[in-house]
Amino acid sequence: MNGKPLVSIISAGLSKFGKHEGLYARELFSYAAKEAFDRCPKLEPKRDIKAMFIGHMGEAYEHQGHMGSAAADWSGLLGIPATRTEAACASSGAALRSGIYAVLSGLADIVIVGGVEKMTHRTTAEVTEYLAMASDYPFEQFHGVTFPGLFALMATAHMNAYSTTQENMAKVAVKNHHNASLNPKAHMQKEVNLEAVMASKPVAWPLKMYDCSLITDGASCIILAKPELAKKYTDQPVQIIGSGQASDSIGLYERQSLTSLQSAKTAAKTAYEMAGLKPDDIQVAEVHDCFTFVELMSYEDLGFCPVGKSGKLIESGETQLEGRLPVNTSGGLKAKGHPVGATGTAQTYEIYLQLTGQADKRQVKDAKIGLTHNVGGSGATAAVHIYRGDA
């Protein structure tokens, strides 16, 4: 493929991330869809959009499954084929991938992909239980292993193997909170300092409260078009030039490595090869920092630094907004928030803004090549996408 556009992004929308008391998931999604429609005046949604794929992790939150049709209805698109994709926290990364399949198959020239989750009306204990459903039941959940617990198991192993420290992880939180303070749609638009992160209460040692992403309500969507049609709709399409998705064992304990995600490495290799690019070519990235440690691990899995050196990379400042490779300019899952089903395409939304020069105070200067890294479960799914701004 080598850099040939698979599909073009012609628009994108994102609800405000945060606590939305009294809003139902489908209502939240309609705000994301409305922004995407308004952003692209030449698009006539009812005429042009031929399919929807929507990521939604859990029917437990609202006692509501079958989100495809509900989201299509509340976006004024009733009648089109609308399918929910579920791959835990990578549900909308999988929706994006499904949208690419749909356009490339020739069955649909324009599709809407996105995701939604409404979480904050549940207690922390309930959310902990629901999120754990993305892990293995008979050997993990059944033994009291929580979702933060799985990543804590990896963090402990990484600390032991490479001398990674809790301070290294805390620096990810400090960086991402700073970026979120510049993002009006972020859930927590405030800075935190290293001391506060280090002093926060333990959740699953070595991970503390400020190492964890936020329980958030939110929705996101992206409009994909066949590349030949993109310029009819916008002067500033963003091309998706690499797409990789991979699976791994649902149980962490069955995997060969406890310090890296094979699914992410496989997905990244596929995407880089398709794009004809190397890790050094990436100018801005949104990675799956569901826990601060996972951002560090992603640096290694994506080839941003050698194996075991992610602690050094965060300390170098190179992944800060002004650095060589800004990571999680949106604030990430850590501070922008992590409405799990919405996260994958919310990452794409940020890259879309960056590559079209619309990221305002957090704009990365002259960014042309971006990457998203979306992980489901403890790494049983990963989706990596590579983007090129064509304006």
Next chain:
Amino acid sequence: MSTQTPFTIEQFYKFMSHGRLMAGKCAKCGKIHLPPRPICDNCYSMEFTWTEISGKGKLLTYTIIHVAPPQFQALAPYAVGIVQLESGLKLPGMISNVPHEQLKIGMELTIDFKACAAGLTWPQWQRYCFRPA
């Protein structure tokens, strides 16, 4: 394929409740499955034999769970880890009888078949755990 004992996770826990750690060995390619599976993911064979494996091993990694789901809240904080058994196979579980500050990667642990039970309504399996060897 044996008609008495299906190669399933359910059967694995039945053996557990009798104090036996059992894995399924593929009769065709020899791959050992822990937990057992009805179909070998390597060669797709459905012929297996049961093989008893040692419950002794070393702690590969661990965490201490402070924020627990509702059914485990009474136990928190509690330690869970992944143990690499002498056979090389890995198994996660709670770690008991070790003060949390004394947990250490590489420490020797052994499986304990009579583990504490959390208030789960399903499934009614006996939960094992690990304790110092």
